[in-house]
Amino acid sequence: MAARLPSWAWVSGLTAGATAAVVFLAVQAEHGPHPTAAKARPSASASASAGAHAPAKPKPSGPPALPEGSGTGRRIVYSLGEKRVWLVDATGNAGRTFTVWPGSVSPQPGRYSVTLRIQSLKGSDGVEIEHIMYFTKVSGVNIAFSNALDGASPPPANGKKLGGIRMHKEDGAALWAYGDQGTKVTVVK
Numbered sequence: 222m223a224a225r226l227p228s229w230a231w232v233s234g235l236t237a238g239a240t241a242a243v244v245f246l247a248v249q250a251e252h253g254p255h256p257t258a259a260k261a262r263p264s265a266s267a268s269a270s271a272g273a274h275a276p277a278k279p280k281p282s283g284p285p286a287l288p289e290g291s292g293t294g295r296r297i298v299y300s301l302g303e304k305r306v307w308l309v310d311a312t313g314n315a316g317r318t319f320t321v322w323p324g325s326v327s328p329q330p331g332r333y334s335v336t337l338r339i340q341s342l343k344g345s346d347g348v349e350i351e352h353i354m355y356f357t358k359v360s361g362v363n364i365a366f367s368n369a370l371d372g373a374s375p376p377p378a379n380g381k382k383l384g385g386i387r388m389h390k391e392d393g394a395a396l397w398a399y400g401d402q403g404t405k406v407t408v409v410k
Contacts, residue, residue, distance in 0.1 A: 284318045288409045292332060296405035297366075297396070299386065301327055306366070306388070308399045317399075319392040322374045324383035326362045333357045333406040338397075344385055346375060352397035356406045359384065366400075368393025 287307050291298040298307040298315075304323055307315040333356040341351040348369050355365040364384040369375070372390035375383070388396065400406075 287313075287315045287318075291409055292405065292407040294405065296407050297335075297400055298407045298409065299328075299366075300409050301330070302410050306386075306392070306396065308396065317392075317395055319388060319395075321366075321392075322387040324362075324364075324375070324385045324387075325378040326359050326364065326382050326384045328357050328359055328364045328384075328408050330408050330410050333408065335400050335402050335404045335406060338400075338402055341370070344369075344375075344383075346378070346381065346383055346385070348373075348375065350385070350387075352393040354396065354400055366393070366396055 285303055285305065287298060287309065288300055288303075291307075291309070293313060294309075295311045296309050298309055299305075299321070300307075301323070303320075305318060305320050307318045309315050335354050335356050337353075337355040339353040339355075341349065342353065344350045344367065349371075350367040350369055353365050353367040355363055357364045360382070362382045362384040364386070366386050366388065368388050368390050370390075375385065375387045
């Protein structure tokens with residue numbers, strides 16, 4: 222009859238075997254083909270010397286920063302090029318920003334103020350709008366922020382001269398709560 226090995230010997234043997242298998246697989250993985258590798262990895266010294274040629278850092282995600290030269294103090298900033306509005310507090314921090322749909326007539330870059338606020342009416346394009354905040358006129362066309370009651374973007378102008386700067390419903394409500402008559406409006410390119 223064969224001698225029986227103690228249980229600790231079995232456990233030691235199994236552990237040694239498992240360790241050997243893991244080492245074998247690791248060596249195979251290190252030296253085997255790498256079909257998904259795009260290029261060889263540089264050494265630590267090569268990485269350190271390549272600092273001057275390192276790729277540019279990715280741009281931070283999120284909304285664009287408040288445009289330079291948009292004034293000071295509490296104000297509404299409207300960028301013609303970015304089709305975006307910022308609500309800026311007295312310390313110069315933009316607490317909220319959102320995109321807009323400009324009309325076919327745009328204001329010139331400059332400094333204005335809210336001259337009239339109307340809760341709701343029918344826009345010159347026939348759409349029911351709310352939170353209307355007028356701040357200038359261009360060639361007889363009133364320029365104002367507003368949102369459609371249903372929150373939709375404006376239909377194409379079809380040759381009409383429209384000065385409405387439309388926004389989503391929740392942004393219109395935020396702008397309405399933020400800007401009273403006399404609130405500064407800065408328009409930038």
